[in-house]
Amino acid sequence: MTVRLRAHHLLCMLTYVGRGYSPAFTANFDRIVSRLNAGESLLVVEGPDDICRPLLNEQPQPHCLEARVKKRDARAATALSRWLDLSVETGRLLHPDRKLITRMRSAFAEGKTRQACLGCEWQSLCTRIADNAYTESRLGDAEDPPRPSSVPARVR
Ligand code: SF4
Numbered sequence: 464m465t466v467r468l469r470a471h472h473l474l475c476m477l478t479y480v481g482r483g484y485s486p487a488f489t490a491n492f493d494r495i496v497s498r499l500n501a502g503e504s505l506l507v508v509e510g511p512d513d514i515c516r517p518l519l520n521e522q523p524q525p526h527c528l529e530a531r532v533k534k535r536d537a538r539a540a541t542a543l544s545r546w547l548d549l550s551v552e553t554g555r556l557l558h559p560d561r562k563l564i565t566r567m568r569s570a571f572a573e574g575k576t577r578q579a580c581l582g583c584e585w586q587s588l589c590t591r592i593a594d595n596a597y598t599e600s601r602l603g604d605a606e607d608p609p610r611p612s613s614v615p616a617r618v619r
Contacts, residue, residue, distance in 0.1 A: 471539040478592040487517040539579035
């Protein structure tokens with residue numbers, strides 16, 4: 464199995480602590496993170512992805528379909544490709560092992576890939592998670608299993 468993610472969600476997965484837009488959204492995100500932690504690969508897709516799916520079912524006009532979110536994907540893909548020497552394009556298969564996640568997290572913490580976050584309501588939370596060395600994040604990898612989060616779900 465492969466997890467399908469749009470480009471800017473390659474950043475969001477780094478800071479995921481169990482918070483999100485709805486119970487279904489966080490439950491689904493938890494399952495995706497568990498799959499990644501178990502070693503599944505990532506496929507870069509265009510538009511709504513596996514993380515978006517609950518919102519597509521819950522909301523008549525989910526933000527996942529908006530042009531500004533597609534621009535966020537483009538900015539994320541450009542920054543990740545530049546700073547990680549990684550071609551992040553639609554159809555690209557990635558293997559998010561410890562080395563790649565560490566590189567992505569370093570670039571994010573240094574602000575190199577944060578152009579994609581402009582205008583996002585979660586910015587302060589994601590900055591705090593990065594500033595705290597991602598210790599609260601639920602994303603680990605197959606060699607470094609997820610840490611239990613002390614942050615209750617759905618509390619922002
Ligand atoms: S600020 Fe928004 S776009 Fe950036 S990583 Fe956090 S949730 Fe994702």
